[in-house]
Amino acid sequence: MADVHRDRRDRLRARCSAQGIDAALVTRPVNVRWLTGSEAARALLVTRDAASAVLPEGAVPEEGVEPLPAAAGVDPAALLAATAGTATLGVEEHDLTVARHREVTAATGARLVDLGSAVERLREVKDEDEISYLRIAGEMGDQALGELLESILVGRSERHIALELERRMIDHGADGAAFPVRVGAGDHSGLPAHRSGDRRVEDGDFVTVALGGCYRGYRTSATRTFVVGLAPAEWQIELHRQVFEAQRAAREHLVAGATPDDAARAARRVLDAAGQLGEVDGEGVGLEIAEAPHLGLQELGKLDNRVPVTVAVGVHLPGRGGVRIEDTLVVRPSEDGGPELLTITTKELLAL
Amino acid sequence: MADVHRDRRDRLRARCSAQGIDAALVTRPVNVRWLTGSEAARALLVTRDAASAVLPEGAVPEEGVEPLPAAAGVDPAALLAATAGTATLGVEEHDLTVARHREVTAATGARLVDLGSAVERLREVKDEDEISYLRIAGEMGDQALGELLESILVGRSERHIALELERRMIDHGADGAAFPVRVGAGDHSGLPAHRSGDRRVEDGDFVTVALGGCYRGYRTSATRTFVVGLAPAEWQIELHRQVFEAQRAAREHLVAGATPDDAARAARRVLDAAGQLGEVDGEGVGLEIAEAPHLGLQELGKLDNRVPVTVAVGVHLPGRGGVRIEDTLVVRPSEDGGPELLTITTKELLAL
Numbered sequence: 001m002a003d004v005h006r007d008r009r010d011r012l013r014a015r016c017s018a019q020g021i022d023a024a025l026v027t028r029p030v031n032v033r034w035l036t037g038s039e040a041a042r043a044l045l046v047t048r049d050a051a052s053a054v055l056p057e058g059a060v061p062e063e064g065v066e067p068l069p070a071a072a073g074v075d076p077a078a079l080l081a082a083t084a085g086t087a088t089l090g091v092e093e094h095d096l097t098v099a100r101h102r103e104v105t106a107a108t109g110a111r112l113v114d115l116g117s118a119v120e121r122l123r124e125v126k127d128e129d130e131i132s133y134l135r136i137a138g139e140m141g142d143q144a145l146g147e148l149l150e151s152i153l154v155g156r157s158e159r160h161i162a163l164e165l166e167r168r169m170i171d172h173g174a175d176g177a178a179f180p181v182r183v184g185a186g187d188h189s190g191l192p193a194h195r196s197g198d199r200r201v202e203d204g205d206f207v208t209v210a211l212g213g214c215y216r217g218y219r220t221s222a223t224r225t226f227v228v229g230l231a232p233a234e235w236q237i238e239l240h241r242q243v244f245e246a247q248r249a250a251r252e253h254l255v256a257g258a259t260p261d262d263a264a265r266a267a268r269r270v271l272d273a274a275g276q277l278g279e280v281d282g283e284g285v286g287l288e289i290a291e292a293p294h295l296g297l298q299e300l301g302k303l304d305n306r307v308p309v310t311v312a313v314g315v316h317l318p319g320r321g322g323v324r325i326e327d328t329l330v331v332r333p334s335e336d337g338g339p340e341l342l343t344i345t346t347k348e349l350l351a352l
Numbered sequence: 353m354a355d356v357h358r359d360r361r362d363r364l365r366a367r368c369s370a371q372g373i374d375a376a377l378v379t380r381p382v383n384v385r386w387l388t389g390s391e392a393a394r395a396l397l398v399t400r401d402a403a404s405a406v407l408p409e410g411a412v413p414e415e416g417v418e419p420l421p422a423a424a425g426v427d428p429a430a431l432l433a434a435t436a437g438t439a440t441l442g443v444e445e446h447d448l449t450v451a452r453h454r455e456v457t458a459a460t461g462a463r464l465v466d467l468g469s470a471v472e473r474l475r476e477v478k479d480e481d482e483i484s485y486l487r488i489a490g491e492m493g494d495q496a497l498g499e500l501l502e503s504i505l506v507g508r509s510e511r512h513i514a515l516e517l518e519r520r521m522i523d524h525g526a527d528g529a530a531f532p533v534r535v536g537a538g539d540h541s542g543l544p545a546h547r548s549g550d551r552r553v554e555d556g557d558f559v560t561v562a563l564g565g566c567y568r569g570y571r572t573s574a575t576r577t578f579v580v581g582l583a584p585a586e587w588q589i590e591l592h593r594q595v596f597e598a599q600r601a602a603r604e605h606l607v608a609g610a611t612p613d614d615a616a617r618a619a620r621r622v623l624d625a626a627g628q629l630g631e632v633d634g635e636g637v638g639l640e641i642a643e644a645p646h647l648g649l650q651e652l653g654k655l656d657n658r659v660p661v662t663v664a665v666g667v668h669l670p671g672r673g674g675v676r677i678e679d680t681l682v683v684r685p686s687e688d689g690g691p692e693l694l695t696i697t698t699k700e701l702l703a704l
């Protein structure tokens with residue numbers, strides 16, 4: 001793995017070099033982790049010919065990374081020594097606080113310039129190892145959801161169900177949940193950002209569950225909506241079909257070379273034809289549950305091969321509830337069969 | 353509650369005024385919450401005669417706080433209007449990123465100066481409502497731990513026990529765990545920052561459990577060490593007694609007017625007399641699990657009435673395990689009976 005991280009640091013070096021930046025001080029935790037493989041490292045300094053990480057006491061850096069003392073953030077003397085000869089030091093101005101910026105300037109004497117989202121952009125296209133971690137994270141969510149569907153939901157609170165799903169993902173080997181599991185019953189179903197609460201599941205409810213596993217730091221997200229009771233109502237069957245078809249239309253457009261706008265527009269056309277308002281959205285996933293690219297109307301650029309994204313369609317009818325369906329997929333070229341689905345659990349309308 | 357928050361904002365205004373600061377832009381989430389009561393607000397602007405919060409879509413501010421649009425952080429035009437007449441704007445340089453600092457300067461045209469930890473210092477002494485939330489948070493941890501002690505631990509993994517404790521605290525009404533519950537069995541017992549893992553509890557193990565409830569955002573922490581099996585070994589009884597006495601000595605010094613150094617020194621004396629190395633530490637608690645003041649040797653200043661702190665003593669013997677005992681208490685004057693213990697669970701050496 002040390003080679004993978006060294007290669008990533010080399011790509012950052014190349015980017016810095018092209019901008020006349022001598023060295024980079026990376027502080028955003030998720031970026032530090034991607035460049036070092038270490039969850040514990042608090043900052044990473046990448047110079048032309050070395051890399052040094054600020055580690056907590058007792059932690060050992062991997063091969064090719066020198067340790068820097070962690071005493072109260074970055075030790076000024078150590079940082080000065082490590083940046084010797086650095087005239088221009090790139091920093092992450094979207095992460096570094098004003099107070100730390102001042103400390104680093106004082107400690108190094110270098111001119112600080114903004115790296116911007118250079119590391120985030122490097123992280124956007126994944127390697128096959130990263131995709132395999134996402135595949136495992138997706139499976140963990142699928143397994144937990146599959147087990148839940150075999151149990152009785154009526155009478156249980158949203159929060160109770162959410163906690164059970166988190167525990168089940170951990171039992172299957174997940175680091176944890178990718179985000180707090182969201183369960184919305186009845187009027188709460190179909191909402192994009194509902195927080196699981198005390199509402200108990202009743203017969204006839206739509207229940208929306210959004211969950212994802214986290215494996216080696218990589219996170220997926222899936223959303224499904226079910227009906228509780230023996231037979232769904234006519235309006236429930238119809239609404240579910242509309243959302244399912246809109247989300248499928250979006251999914252089919254996640255091929256290398258398409259724009260995020262294509263996928264959003266395809267889903268919107270299906271909703272419009274059905275006369276439904278609703279939300280169509282999606283985000284890149286990886287070490288974060290929402291990273292670049294953003295899926296939506298007017299989002300141009302091109303989707304690259306090996307970019308994992310979520311794609312969600314939801315319709316909520318106030319007072320009645322709604323349907324939301326979301327998957328995590330990896331963008332692949334259409335000649336390779338198009339997008340790879342990472343969240344396999346059935347999207348059929350199950351009556352539980 | 354609106355009065356409580358208005359009063360807190362008035363105390364911040366007085367502090368700003370004394371430093372020649374016209375208005376304050378508070379961005380650190382925990383500080384925003386303390387000044388507004390809102391967990392959702394992303395930033396708070398406190399001017400001489402008004403307060404306005406940046407809220408997510410759909411959120412309603414409490415009485416006395418005006419909403420500011422949330423579009424992509426702070427909307428420049430809205431911020432300019434809200435800060436009209438502000439020559440000097442205080443910001444939290446330990447929280448505000450360099451990128452946001454530049455945006456705020458551009459949007460307001462004001463001179464930005466550092467508020468430092470002004471809000472953190474105001475938060476240090478709690479009111480009786482805050483203490484009552486901490487009392488409830490402590491009880492939730494106690495209840496979860498009490499229930500655990502009635503179950504069989506042998507054969508279960510640290511992580512499994514930790515998850516059960518988190519779920520039980522939530523069942524008792526906690527917002528969640530104050531921090532990820534730490535369970536350390538066998539060689540992992542007695543360590544201050546062990547992360548619960550796959551180690552299974554065995555007969556004869558010391559097991560250290562660190563947990564705390566979170567209620568309305570307020571967090572406590574308690575640590576207990578037990579022995580698994582019918583009879584503890586002689587060394588286990590002896591080590592437990594030493595740590596217990598050292599921690600009790602520290603606790604007794606948490607009276608208004610004493611210094612944090614007094615408490616640390618008292619515990620250290622007991623450990624020294626027993627010939628044990630070990631850790632003595634403690635932190636303020638409230639909306640954060642580690643906030644001001646810091647307990648330790650050479651920490652001077654005076655402990656104020658109504659300051660809640662943790663106090664922990666731990667000894668770890670490599671290869672054998674150890675004992676760690678920690679409580680959350682509120683500093684009170686000695687004429688009122690001294691410190692108030694918020695984490696009541698027995699500190700006796702139970703054999704489970």
